[in-house]
Amino acid sequence: MYGDPALPPGFAALPHANPDAPKGGRIVTGNTGGFDSLNPFLRKGTSPWQLRFFSYESLMGRNWDEPFALYGLLAETVETAPDRSWVEFTLRPEARFSDGSPVTVEDVIWSYETLGTLGHPRYLSFWTQVDRIEATGPRSVRLTFNTDNRELALIAGMRPILQKAQWSDRDFTAATLNDIPIGTGPYVVSDFEAGRHVTLTRNPAYWGRDLPLRRGTHNFDEIRVDFYGDGDVLFEAFKAGALSYMREFNAEAWANRYGFPDALSGNVVKSEIPHQKPSGMTGFVMNARRAPLDDIRVRDALIHTFNFEFINDTLTGARQPRITSYFSGSQLAMQPGDATGRVAELLTPFADDLPPDTLSGYTLPASDGSARNRKNLRRAMKLLKDAGWDVVDGQLQHAQGDPFTLDILLRQSDTQDKAIIDIYRKSLERLGITVTVTLTDNAQYTQRVSNFDFDLTDFRRALSLSPGNEQHLYWGSDAADQPGSRNLMGLKSPVVDRLIDAMLTAETQEEFTAATRALDRVLTAGRHVIPIWTYAVGRIAHRKELRYPDTLPIYGDGAEWMPAFWWYQE
Known part of the structure; x- marks a missing residue:
């Protein structure tokens, strides 16, 4: 974004990767709630969040040891104007979708246009700032922007590329659970049961395995995602050995609830991962x-x-x-x-x-x-x-007589938030506020939040x-x-x-x-x-066979680091 990229031309691997990491092994992770879609690019439905990161790729990829720097992934070269009013990418001739078909300029243009007009809202804003997108050669495509915004050239390199031919005779927005978008990433969905589990299998013919950005990454042969009703049930599954790892976001729990046999014996390891990123x-x-x-x-x-x-x-x-x-x-x-x-x-x-x-x-x-x-x-x-509210007969009311009511919307699977609100609610009620706590499943929660139906x-x-x-x-x-x-x-x-x-x-x-x-x-x-509280350090409890590099990125733990840079070793 500013200055020159930290890595030199011809770099061998990312600094926080182990290029000699062994391939193999299987891991099982857990999500709470369920899913009713395997298309992570639409507003409709709830899909496993992991799919975006392991099954799909963009023209360029990040180095997580720099604030914001991109390197070639599907793109072999990138060129941009001094003022970044346009950016042009040239595709690698070897880039392939998971079905073996080549990635073409037509796929790129279709992906940008489709996601920018029909996709999830996170893709819409960028598309409104694109003046035009056009092929400039058999493997090159240029985006010209209509806004003075120096970041757009980088954002353009990070949009997922999907296969146009897959959707030539069907409506992208009407995808069913079985309509899984075809991507170029290291993993493909090999099995699933609606709302219960999804299995991602490493593609043995993955086109980009020898790229500098990919050396030492995506090492597990299989990643399975199991779904549980809430966080407590998920933790019990981890204790029983059904899950390979879990992230812990509560420091008290980290200190006190990992005294189960596998943790005491060393079969489960507690790793703390520092970072330099903002609290958010x-x-x-x-x-x-x-x-x-x-x-x-x-x-x-x-x-x-x-x-x-x-x-x-x-x-x-x-x-x-x-x-x-x-x-x-x-x-x-x-x-x-x-x-x-x-x-x-x-x-x-x-x-x-x-x-x-x-x-x-x-x-x-x-x-x-x-x-x-x-x-x-x-x-x-x-x-x-001062805002016109006063207590009348124990109830907080406005001057017009309207009572003060609050509807607090939570996922029923989020035990930590429920515990916080249970305490907060008592304080609100002491002020005369009428509080309703609504607990919903993931699908209802997503729908209500999307429609801003909450206080x-x-x-x-x-x-x-x-x-x-x-x-x-x-x-x-x-x-x-x-x-x-x-x-x-x-x-x-x-x-x-x-x-x-x-x-x-x-x-x-x-x-x-x-x-x-x-x-x-x-x-x-x-x-x-x-x-509430900041997560100043990442906390991951994992089976002892799961390893990660000694060099950590400045961004610490995240969806792109764990499990992408980890490996299995007896």
């Missing part, structure tokens, strides 16, 4: 499309009511620090105190449209750690009174060291009312839109960092999410 935002998002959550005073009151210190001590033994901003824990995070320098220059013209503590420095309220949280509850009640729901946005176009999807105004978008809070802010544009047009790392820190201030001070 994890917590409970408030839907500002609905009154009274469109009032920042009400959102502020709900944040004060959330007794993080007590909840954290109860559920994690206070082992996990709280997220303090969207990019906390990284060089992109807003700095404490008053905005200064370029950050202040970016924000000052909009000062009248922002909460005052955007420029002076917003910090989350903290409690004394007791269950009562008296000070913050008094502050919450004051904020609610509060669980929220997770992982953020990278090089945030870009996805920021418009997460909190841009154009996405606020688009069904299925990831702007769950319904944020419509011209200031946010301009700061994202400033990030995308920045030509130096310094300008980019200032724009991101300014955006971090605006998002955090806007009180859109009730943050």
